[in-house]
Amino acid sequence: AQTVTQSQPEMSVQEAETVTLSCTYDTSESDYYLFWYKQPPSRQMILVIRQEAYKQQNATENRFSVNFQKAAKSFSLKISDSQLGDAAMYFCAYRSGRDRETSGSRLTFGEGTQLTVNP
Amino acid sequence: NAGVMQNPRHLVRRRGQEARLRCSPMKGHSHVYWYRQLPEEGLKFMVYLQKENIIDESGMPKERFSAEFPKEGPSILRIQQVVRGDSAAYFCASSPVRTSSYNEQFFGPGTRLTVL
Numbered sequence: 001a002q003t004v005t006q007s008q009p010e011m012s013v014q015e016a017e018t019v020t021l022s023c024t025y026d027t028s029e030s031d032y033y034l035f036w037y038k039q040p041p042s043r044q045m046i047l048v049i050r051q052e053a054y055k056q057q058n059a060t061e062n063r064f065s066v067n068f069q070k071a072a073k074s075f076s077l078k079i080s081d082s083q084l085g086d087a088a089m090y091f092c093a094y095r096s097g098r099d100r101e102t103s104g105s106r107l108t109f110g111e112g113t114q115l116t117v118n119p
Numbered sequence: 120n121a122g123v124m125q126n127p128r129h130l131v132r133r134r135g136q137e138a139r140l141r142c143s144p145m146k147g148h149s150h151v152y153w154y155r156q157l158p159e160e161g162l163k164f165m166v167y168l169q170k171e172n173i174i175d176e177s178g179m180p181k182e183r184f185s186a187e188f189p190k191e192g193p194s195i196l197r198i199q200q201v202v203r204g205d206s207a208a209y210f211c212a213s214s215p216v217r218t219s220s221y222n223e224q225f226f227g228p229g230t231r232l233t234v235l
Contacts, residue, residue, distance in 0.1 A: 004161075037226075043208060045162075045226035091161055106152060106175065107212075107224060109161035 002027045004094050006110035013082045014118050020067075021077045021113045023092030030054075031097030034068065034075045035107070040088040048090070051075065053097065079115075087117045121146065123213050123227035124193075131233045138198040138205070140230045144213030151194045152224060153186060156208040168194060201234045208232075 003026045013019035025034070036048040051059045051068050058066050063083075067076045079086055092110040124143040132138050144151050149170050154162040164178040168188035179186065183201075188194040198205055208231050212224035 043229050043231075045210060045212075045229075047223065050223070106164040106167060106178070107154075107162070108164070109154075111161045 002029075002032075002094050002096070002108050004092050004108050004110040006092055006113050008113045009111070010114045010116070012116040012118060013079070015082055015084060017082055018078060018080045019082055019115065021079075021090050021092075021115065023075045023077070023110055025073050025075065025092070025094050027073070027094065027096075029096055029098070033095045033097060034066075035093040035095070036064070036066070036075075036077045037091045037093060037109075038086075038088045039091060039112070045091075049077065082117050084117050084119060087115055089114050123148075123211055123225050125209075125211050125227035125230050127230060128228060129231050129233070131235065132201050133235050134202055135200050138201050138232055138234075140196040140198075140209050140211075140232070142194040142196070142211030142213075142227060144194070144211075145215075145225055148213035148215050148225070150214045151188050152212040152214075153194075153196050154210045154212065156210060156229075158207070162210060165196075198232075201232075203234050206232055206234045 005024045032053045034051045038046045038048050049059050049061045049064050058068050063080045065078045089112045091112050093107045095107050096105045123145055126141050151168045153165040155165055156162045166179050166186045167175040171190050183199045185197045208229045210229045211227045214224045
């Protein structure tokens with residue numbers, strides 16, 4: 001079974017600074033997807049960024065980027081120019097690449113990292 | 120295009136009562152997932168359904184919990200004889216079929232169940 005580990009229960013960053021959230025995972029599969037979700041106080045789950053395991057290039061979405069190290073099974077999230085609105089719980093998630101042509105694969109989440117942004 | 124809708128947003132039940140949580144997927148989505156988030160924890164998969172079929176229920180507790188996704192109407196997560204340990208946020212997600220390799224799951228706002 002796949003597992004996802006987020007070793008930082010809490011992180012803080014100064015506004016406009018950069019912060020990196022860590023995520024490691026364990027799998028025997030070679031085809032899979034990785035995601036970072038943000039959960040603000042409203043509890044709505046918002047997709048931040050995603051990465052396909054077979055892609056070497058790290059995904060980037062505006063101020064958010066990842067450092068995907070497949071051999072090390074590491075998938076960290078970097079937030080640049082942090083803003084007050086970035087304050088939230090961040091979850092790393094894994095999805096198997098099996099049954100790619102259907103939606104047939106659950107997400108496995110880590111325990112989350114609570115990010116505080118200080119003004 | 121309306122997002123995934125869940126109702127009620129908040130549900131209070133006394134021990135022994137039944138809880139019914141509803142999820143209407145995004146238009147055009149025929150796949151529904153239910154996840155549970157206990158306090159201070161991440162989301163845990165419960166069940167995956169397609170219309171009229173349960174595909175994967177390996178995350179569902181063996182007793183008191185059931186789920187359905189009928190041909191017409193929303194998906195229902197039903198918890199019978201609730202206990203305090205069932206207090207949690209229950210999230211529904213939906214996804215389309217064959218639209219992209221990611222098959223992204225779109226989440227609803229969740230239902231927060233409190234058992235007194």
